[in-house]
Amino acid sequence: MKRMKEYTPYHSPNDPCxxxxxxxxxxxxxxxxxxxPANLPQYSPKEALAKGTLWPAFYDYYDNPYRQRxx
Amino acid sequence: MWLYExxxxxxxxxxxxxxxxxxxxxxxxxGADGELAAALRYLNQRYSIPDKVIGLxxxxxxxxxxxxxxxxxxxxxxxxxAKPEQMKQAGLDAHYASHDSALFYHNASxxxxxxxxxxxxxxxxxxxxxxxxxxEKARATYQWIIDMSDxxxxxxxxxxxxxxxxxxxxxxxxxxxxxxxxxxRKVFF
Numbered sequence: 482m483k484r485m486k487e488y489t490p491y492h493s494p495n496d497p498c499x500x501x502x503x504x505x506x507x508x509x510x511x512x513x514x515x516x517x518p519a520n521l522p523q524y525s526p527k528e529a530l531a532k533g534t535l536w537p538a539f540y541d542y543y544d545n546p547y548r549q550r551x552x
Numbered sequence: 553m554w555l556y557e558x559x560x561x562x563x564x565x566x567x568x569x570x571x572x573x574x575x576x577x578x579x580x581x582x583g584a585d586g587e588l589a590a591a592l593r594y595l596n597q598r599y600s601i602p603d604k605v606i607g608l609x610x611x612x613x614x615x616x617x618x619x620x621x622x623x624x625x626x627x628x629x630x631x632x633x634a635k636p637e638q639m640k641q642a643g644l645d646a647h648y649a650s651h652d653s654a655l656f657y658h659n660a661s662x663x664x665x666x667x668x669x670x671x672x673x674x675x676x677x678x679x680x681x682x683x684x685x686x687x688e689k690a691r692a693t694y695q696w697i698i699d700m701s702d703x704x705x706x707x708x709x710x711x712x713x714x715x716x717x718x719x720x721x722x723x724x725x726x727x728x729x730x731x732x733x734x735x736x737r738k739v740f741f
Contacts, residue, residue, distance in 0.1 A: 507695060511722035516729050533562070533715030539722060543714055545699040 484508050485546055505546035510539045554614065561618040562712045564625040565705040571642035573706065574630040575660060576697050580623045580713075582657030582665040585689035587623055589669040591616035593686065601676050605727040612720050619713055624655055626706060680728050687721035 486508055492500035521536050529535040566573075580586045594613030598606050631644070631653045639648040646662055657665035671682045694714035698707050729735055 507691075509691070509718045509721075511718050511725060515722070515725040516735070517722065517726065530562075531712075533712040534719050539719060540715065541718055543695055543698060543711060547699060 482513075484510070484541060487546075507541070507543065509541040514538060560622050560625060561615070562622060562709055564622050564629070564709050566626060566629045566703060567705040568703045569630075569633070570701075570703060571630050571634045571638055571644060573697075573701055573703065574627045575643050575647075576700060577623055577627050577630070578655075578658065579660035580690070580693055580697070581620065581627060581655065583659035583693070584669040585686055585693055586659070586665075587616045587620035587690075588657055588665060590686055590690060591620060592667070593670045593672070594683065596670065597672055597679050597683070600672070600674050601679065602731060604730055605676070605680070608723055608727055612723065615716065615720075619716065622709060622713065626709065627655055676731055677728065680724050680731070683724045684721055684728075687717045687724065691717035691721070 484507060485505055487503045487505050489503055490501070517536070517539075521538050523529070523535050524532060524537060524540075532540050534540050582588060591613050594609045594616065598609045598613070601609065631639070634642065634644075634653065636648060639645060639653070647656070650656075659665075671679065673679050673682070691714055694710050694717065698710050698714070701707055701710070
């Protein structure tokens with residue numbers, strides 16, 4: 482499932498700046514699993530410390546979504 | 553009572569000399585949705601919330617101080633070697649005039665920290681929803697800083713902090729479910 486969502490704001494012919502194109506917003510995993518079920522798979526302790534969570538189901542990598550479009 | 557461990561929760565490494573990033577990061581230091589506001593909000597709410605979720609607020613509130621310390625380290629590393637001229641170029645001239653390179657609890661626009669940022673309604677559901685919103689706002693702040701930062705090492709630490717906001721949000725959502733006392737009950741509609 483794609484967690485980074487996007488939409489295109491309306492751009493009027495009278496707007497002063499060139500259109501930004503797509504606007505992005507993040508919808509991370511806690512929105513879809515509001516209560517953690519028991520016995521989910523786990524990362525190794527070392528990996529968990531690096532990622533910030535023990536649970537792959539709740540890991541969400543983030544990067545600047547605008548950069549991918551060459552901005 | 554607290555025990556202090558003399559290490560950061562996650563390593564902080566800054567690889568490029570870009571004091572302007574300090575200007576952005578201070579939002580998470582003394583801003584409305586920053587780590588100080590979060591720590592004080594949760595630790596204060598503990599006294600007027602059902603027993604079942606006090607421990608959660610203690611844990612998360614404590615961790616927010618560990619995050620505050622990471623942010624402080626980032627700001628310190630970015631500004632400690634900046635000369636007045638570099639502070640000026642980074643847009644930190646007003647900060648320098650008032651504080652030199654000392655850290656101060658204000659937001660990215662220089663507005664000093666205020667306890668008005670901290671909500672405590674006394675209603676457990678209202679307060680927990682406030683906490684969920686605070687975590688999502690802090691997550692968004694980290695995203696916006698990552699979007700503007702081109703320092704891969706700094707972004708690595710910021711990604712860790714963002715992930716923690718996600719987990720905190722999840723735990724507060726679970727706390728709401730626990731207080732609803734509807735779990736493990738068969739519900740027919």
